[in-house]
Amino acid sequence: MLAINPVTAVTRILPGSGTCTGDSSSALGKRQHSANMPGRKNHLGATLLPAPLRRRRRAEPGLAGPRAEARRRQRCRPCPVPPCRRSLSMAADRDGRGGSGRTCFVLGASGATGRVLLRELLSRRLFARVTLIGRRRLSLGEEDSGVAEQAVVDFERLGQHAAAFQGHDVGFCCLGTTRARAGADGFVRVDRDYVAQAAELARAGGCKHFVLESSRGANQHSRFLYLRVKGEVENLVQAVGFDRCTILRPAVLLCKRQESRPMEWVVQQFLGAVAWIFPTAYSVPVETVARAMVASVLQPGKGKVEVLENGAIHQLGKAVPQQGT
Template identity: 85%
Template sequence: MAAAAGGGSCFVLGASGQTGRALLRELLARRLFARVTLVGRRRLSLGEEAEAAVEQAVVDFERLSEHAAAFQGHDVGFCCLGTTRAEAGEAGFVRVDRDYVVQAAELARAGGCRHFVLQSSRGANRHSGFLYLRVKGEVEDLVQAVGFDHCTIFRPAVLLCKREESRPAEWVAQKFLGVVARVFPTAYSVPVETVARAMVAIVLQPGEGKVEVLENKTIHELGKAVPQQGT
């Protein structure tokens, strides 16, 4: 979809999360799509204006096939879904970060979606000895195999954001990398707002190939190419 501005339809998985919220702000402020559907496990309170601008489909991810209608008729699907092993346990992490994502991608494709944008992670590799990176590698491969016209995989490094939920290791990494980012801005981290702007950029101008994998530095470059709101 080279020119989404003002028309078309998209859905967002994970709109209540750090990246998802930043993405939703971008989508609404830029009015990129005529129809924006948030697919999540709970209804979100977004304020009157935003709530009027989006549709919300509350789904049971354990019975996703019963919610095919939520994935019907979208041009673009954004996936910022994810949990942690600490939060969900090993099996729960695999279920959310791989199985829910792949099932949603399949339903979206069946519903006519042409461009799927998946937020994965730096280092994703299905052969990795680390569960997190292995599952990210697996989900990348499985989503690619769904056969979208365009599939864009984002591989951000550590996300810089203001998270309310307590994730001590991530908090320490963010504090440290926030300082490092002043010297090496694109090397080890990326603000969620930059990721969101890069997602907008890639939808407006998808690459030539069917599958595109964007590493952290490219995410920074793409994010910078889209003017910030209010500038």
């Protein structure tokens, strides 16, 4: 009968000792023995530490060096909140009204951008009072009637309605028409003369920040009537001397018009498809423009006059969360 010595038959590995007992010719013994051997070098010539010490250093971030600790702190750092998001939440909580007593007026609230802008202002309760200045009264819900006021004016005699522009901190202007709808003379009168006169009345009434919706390519020297008028009104509004003036130059507006514009509908359908590939290049949704107008009021300005091109409008509009998010 063959006698087996249990001491030599069973391989015992002493953890942390750097040596192994038993049958060191086994594969397990060789791996453990080589791994725990102090002073062993790797292929780069660096001295390896015993396995238990290596495991301990990996488990303790403080022992991994200053660079690893800095990376760990960077990963744990909380994400910063955009300034307009902070201002939005602070304004919504202030005095339970969201405006801390500030007031604003809106020109062109019946248009494509103006309707969305009005919805943003009323739903977020950013101002204690919102005055709609236009040729006719708009239908509003009962819950909005306590915040919104309406002033019906005759734009041909706008100087007689100076009281409607008194006492506002911010003015939003989305006023505009088309040459096809009003003719060349009517277009110039609405998009340039009405807007410039309203800006002068607003400045005289105490308005400090004027936000104007213009158009991409606005240039007073353009040979195209639309772009030339937009460039002229930009210069006229800047010359009024507001403490702060923000001009937005959106590209083609993606929206649903109340009136029928067949050619514009075709262009919108084409650019809507292009926007999937180049979202900020040729078009912008009116919702993004409206949120960018709101965000321009909430965040600090970068100068007395700030011009936002289409890409900046997209970026600023995304900084303000959509309703329900």
